[in-house]
Amino acid sequence: MAETSNAYKRDQVVQIISSVINKVGASETISRDLLYRELRDLHQIIEDARREIGLSRPGEIKHKHIPSATDELDAVVAATAEATGTIMDCCEAIENAAAGLEGEQAKSITDATMKIFEACSFQDITGQRITKVVKTLKDIDAKVDSLLSLLGADKFSAEDESASTGPQDDSALLNGPQLPGAGISQADIDKLLAEFD
Amino acid sequence: MAVDKNMNVLIVDDYQTMLRIIKNLLKQLGFNNVDEATNGQLALESLKKKKYGLVISDWNMEPMTGLELLKTVRASNDEFKAVPFIMITAESKTENVVAAKQAGVNNYIVKPFNAETLKTKISSVLGDIG
Numbered sequence: 001m002a003e004t005s006n007a008y009k010r011d012q013v014v015q016i017i018s019s020v021i022n023k024v025g026a027s028e029t030i031s032r033d034l035l036y037r038e039l040r041d042l043h044q045i046i047e048d049a050r051r052e053i054g055l056s057r058p059g060e061i062k063h064k065h066i067p068s069a070t071d072e073l074d075a076v077v078a079a080t081a082e083a084t085g086t087i088m089d090c091c092e093a094i095e096n097a098a099a100g101l102e103g104e105q106a107k108s109i110t111d112a113t114m115k116i117f118e119a120c121s122f123q124d125i126t127g128q129r130i131t132k133v134v135k136t137l138k139d140i141d142a143k144v145d146s147l148l149s150l151l152g153a154d155k156f157s158a159e160d161e162s163a164s165t166g167p168q169d170d171s172a173l174l175n176g177p178q179l180p181g182a183g184i185s186q187a188d189i190d191k192l193l194a195e196f197d
Numbered sequence: 198m199a200v201d202k203n204m205n206v207l208i209v210d211d212y213q214t215m216l217r218i219i220k221n222l223l224k225q226l227g228f229n230n231v232d233e234a235t236n237g238q239l240a241l242e243s244l245k246k247k248k249y250g251l252v253i254s255d256w257n258m259e260p261m262t263g264l265e266l267l268k269t270v271r272a273s274n275d276e277f278k279a280v281p282f283i284m285i286t287a288e289s290k291t292e293n294v295v296a297a298k299q300a301g302v303n304n305y306i307v308k309p310f311n312a313e314t315l316k317t318k319i320s321s322v323l324g325d326i327g
Contacts, residue, residue, distance in 0.1 A: 084214050092221070110225060114312050117221045121309040124215045128287050129258065 016042045058144055066141045073130045073137075075179050084123040091116050200323045204225040204250030209240040209266065210285075211258040212286075215308075219253060219285070222312045226319070226326060237261025241269060244277045251323065256286035256293070264300060269303040281322045285310065 020038050091113045098109040184192070206228050208219045223231050232247070234240035237302045238261040240254065252270070257264040267282055284297050285306040294305050304318040318327050 038214070071213050081214060085217075088214070114222065114225050117218050118309070118311045121218055122215060124210075124212045124218075125287055125309055127212060127214075 013042060013045055014044075032142075062148065063139060066137050066144075069146070070134050070137055071179055072176075073134050075177075077127050077130050079127060080123050084120050086150055087116065088120055183193050200255065200320075200326045202326070203230060204228070205247055206231045206251045206253065207234060207240060207243055207249045208233070209237065209252065209254035209258070209263065209299055211235050211255065215255065215285075219315075222315055223253075225312065237263060237266030237269070240266050244270065244280070245275065249277065249280055251319070252280050252282045253285055255284065256284055256288050256297075264297060267297065267300045267302055283318055283322060 016038050017172050020035060023034065066082075094109065098106060101109065206223060208216055208223070208231060210216050210219070210233075213235075215234075220231050220233065232243055234243050234251075236258040237254070241247075241253070241261070244252070252266075254263040254266055261269075263284055263286065267284070270277055270280060270282065281303045282301065283304045283306060284302050285308060286293070287308045289307045297305055303322045306318050308315055316326060
């Protein structure tokens with residue numbers, strides 16, 4: 001429905017501009033009133049479009065959603081890298097501990113640790129895929145940025161701030177895992193709970 | 198002729214995880230003299246300082262990619278000009294493989310890979326490693 005409405009408005013803009021160009025081209029004695037009315041209609045359509053873009057809160061995409069998404073993805077890469085490092089530390093420890101073994105026992109441990117090392121390469125692949133997603137998000141961010149500056153960024157940022165109060169019920173508490181440093185530690189939680197006793 | 202597993206091997210990758218994986222797999226294949234570099238530029242510096250029997254490099258790195266490293270190595274007049282070079286990368290498009298081959302790569306491994314693939318490719322470049 002919105003698609004049809006937008007297409008209709010695009011056609012309307014083209015029609016008005018064509019009409020103005022034709023009238024200016026066809027006569028030197030063109031009515032100022034007529035020209036004014038057509039330009040006023042054009043102005044109204046552009047203002048409607050700006051208002052609709054403002055209602056979709058483009059500033060929120062730039063200032064909140066995209067930075068949050070890229071931070072979360074960076075945290076995924078860091079967490080998987082750390083976990084993979086720990087797994088490989090353990091593998092190396094197992095290999096060192098098994099260095100004195102011989103025969104079938106030694107072979108089965110070597111085969112198993114080799115398979116673990118192979119499997120750990122997932123971290124490199126997922127890291128590269130996530131980097132691609134982050135780059136795409138940054139490209140979207142740049143496009144939203146240029147759209148905002150074209151349409152008056154300050155206005156939309158102010159509107160977004162006043163409009164984006166977020167959910168007020170229990171769903172506001174569902175934020176998923178916190179980024180490093182953003183949440184509180186287990187020790188802080190214990191301390192906090194103790195205050196209720 | 199038997200492959201000298203005491204040769205120096207240079208592995209190049211910007212992911213520490215990958216360096217550790219390749220180093221450990223090489224160790225299990227019997228190669229213990231393994232050096233690491235985290236990009237093409239650093240790898241080039243290592244090649245200038247020490248003689249290597251094999252280079253295993255990732256492609257996607259900054260400031261110098263694996264392909265740029267390969268081209269620089271092959272275009273040089275240094276002793277390392279003909280060093281056996283295996284590319285290990287997630288880049289799996291035909292044009293990537295063709296570009297690497299045209300630049301003088303000896304073999305090409307797509308990530309994720311396993312120890313058997315690594316062993317097969319090293320054998321195809323250096324000779325049977327057992």
